[in-house]
Amino acid sequence: MYETKTIKEKIKLFTIISLPILITQVSMYLMNFFDTVMSGRAGAEDLAGVAIGSSLWVPIFTGINGILLAITPIIAHLIGAKSNDDVPKKLQQGMYLATALAILVVIIGALILNPILNAMDLAPNVRHVAKYYLISLSTGIIPLFIFNTLRCFIDALGQTRISMIIILISLPLNLFFNYVFIFGKLGFPAYGGIGSGIATALTYWLVCVIAIGIIKKIYPFRSYNAFSNWVKPALREWWEQLKIGIPIGFAIFFETSIFSAVTLLMSVYRTETIAAHQAAMNFASLLYMIPLSVGLALTIAIGFEIGAKRPSDARAYGLIGISGGIFIALFNGIVLFYLDDAVARLYNTDPAVVELTKQFIYFAIFYQLADAFGAPIQGALRGYKDVNVTLIIAFVSFWIIGLPSGWYLANYTALEPFGYWVGIIIGLSVGAIALLFRLFQLQNKYRNIQKNASAT
Structure with a gap:
């Protein structure tokens, strides 16, 4: 990151930051x-x-990754304030916390995995694959969480293309490991679906090792000596990250878990309807990578400017990111409207499923438009380290407004399964508007602080 003077310079820098993030997010989704x-x-x-x-x-x-994301605004603020000497300590404490959270997830998972799977009405072979897929995957959770912390550090410096390169390297490796362990190649047994868990865990270890090597050897990361002069774990430092990260994590959890809830509620419909819903939701999730990437870039840019006490520049980045996200969403909507049949046939060739998928895609146009408005604003608020209000808004908009209204529309109107999509769209729209008002409040607050500082 560096200081910019004009809107043109800001747009250029924001594009340089956000495009690698987008490629990274899409690549992780493709994995x-x-x-x-x-x-x-x-x-x-x-x-x-x-x-x-x-x-x-x-x-x-x-949800846990949301907690780890708190490192990005923390380090961005330090760099903006030119407090570079404090960065290694924050990063080391972040890695300690990531390791502790990973161990906690593994322990809790070991205790509750069997009861959860046994409570589901699953065929024995399906239960076996699910169980050992998760056990295999769990061997890579510690390096995954450490890598995500290191990635937040890399991104906070504005070096998002490095994260992109790491993920682009890992994608073909993951495909290769899948090929070997799922189908039994190079002398290994064919593990089937369990093999994808083994492959993913190996990929997590490799990306972690690659990230550590880059931070140790490549400028500007090596100048921070992140792996030298280790400090002891400090609960007070962890709490600083948790105060920011827990609300982020829960806000993300509320958003992701609602889609699991909707899928479960839609299980009463025909198989073709469920398949069409899943296909449309899968493609909508791919499009969501765009506003999500814009939000992550806004966290970096606004965090840097607020740390440097330049709130007017932070406000300019907010305008660039939010307007850019909406413009792209409008373009995506036009593409979806005219290419609905082609998109539907990517997932299935059954005429009944294709026709239903096309109907869901029409709702997906409005869904991704609402998401494109809200996700960048969430990223901007994280840049200000304002996360508690976002948590409340996420809970209310998804679980108090979105899901109940979707359930009512699905069960008491002619919309039926499409009612759940309308409910999610309503929740997203209400949440986005509330987030926008919160952003205006913060921008006015920092503008007044700047005016008062100039007057004295």
Whole structure:
């Protein structure tokens, strides 16, 4: 990151930061996509087992990752304030916390995994695949959480292309490991869906090792001596990160878990309806990578400017990010409207499923538009280290407004399954508007602080 003077310079820098983040997020999404597709080639039970395992893991992972994301604004503020000497200490404490959280997840998982799977009405082979997929995956949780902390440090310096390179290296490695362990190549047994868990864990270890090597050897990261003069774990330092990270984590968890809830509620409909819903939601999730990436870039840029006590520049970045996200969402909406049939046929060729998927895609147009408005604002608020209000807004908009209204529309109107999508759209829209008002409040607060400082 560096100081910019004009809007043109800001747009250029913001593009340099956000494009690698977008490529990184899409690549990480594709990693999960290929895990599922390749497991499906091994058999229907393997696909079902991996799907069940992923549905249990993803909300936990995204929630914990939200806690780790707090390192980004913390370090961005320090760099903006030119307090570079404090950065290694914060990063080391972040790695300690990441390790502790990983161990906690593994211990809790070991205690509750069997009861959860036994409570589900699963075929024995599906339960077996889901269980050992998650056990295999758990061997890579510690390096995964450490890597995500290191990635936040890399991104906070504005070096988002480095994160992109690491993930682009890991994607073909993950495909190779999937090929070896799912189908039994190079002398290894064919583990089926369980093999994708082994492959993913190995990938987590490799990306962690690569990130450590880059931070130790490559400028500007090596200048921070992040792995020298280790400090002792300090609960007070952990609490600083947790105060920011826990609200972020819960806000993300509320958002991701609602889609799992909707999928469960839609299980009463025909198989074709569920398949069409999943297809449309899968593609909408891919499009969500765009506003999510804009939000992550805004966290970096605004955190840097607020740390440097330049609130007017932070406000300018907010305007650039939010308007850019909305423009892209409008473009995506036009593409979805005209290419709905092509998108639907990517997932299935059954005419009934294709037709239903196209109907869900029309709702996805409005869904991704609401998301494109809200996700960048969330990122901007994280840049200000304002996360508690975001948590409340996320809970109310998704679980108090979105899900109940969706359930009512699905069960008491002619919308039926589409009612759940309308409910989510309503929740997202209400949340985005509330987040926008909160952003205006913060911008006015910092502008008044700047005026008062100038007057004295």
